[in-house]
Amino acid sequence: MTDVIKEDQVLDCSGMLCPMPVVKTSKAIKELQSGQVLKMISTDPGAPPDMEAWARQTGNEMLRSMTENGKFVFFLKKK
């Protein structure tokens, strides 16, 4: 049983393709305060490696990367 992560904001990027999920995530995280969590949902098959790279490069923390109901779901904590 994994802990439930509580998000502060949800961003649904379903149907969007590269580079839109990254662009929308970048904008959304800028609206948050440090330590707040963004839940991002994507159907782009390239999203898992893209979001890992985005988090590593920007220094925002990837708390969890998972698949839910056939969609990719990411929990990102603002640095």
Add this chain to the structure above:
Amino acid sequence: MSVWKTNDPEVKKILYVQTHGEKDPERTATPFFLATAGAAMDNEVCIYFTMNGPQCVAKGNGERIIIPRKGGGGKELKFFIEQAAEIGVRFLVCQPSLDLHGYTMDDMIEGVEMIGGAAFNDMACDADAVIGF
């Protein structure tokens, strides 16, 4: 003074070089959307348009150049240009490649900046990555 604006060592500098234009519509969108993704990762990103590249940022071509898609329904290049510009990607051209097409800066879309060969090489030496198309 460098064309790069950042002094922050944490911010990486990525320089894309686009040499293709109207004759190769399938080669025109990628530098814009990779640059967009790069800027979304908090990097400083510029695209340098040379050879046929300036055709990508000439007024009217954003609407004229259609990115082909198998089965039809391709997008206008304009979509990718605006997406990149909106997130802060800067567009650079050089005089000789404008002359090649009979362009002046007035033929370029808003925001395009002119640099020369020395500034380009200076930017390349200072960049964390230079990616050519």
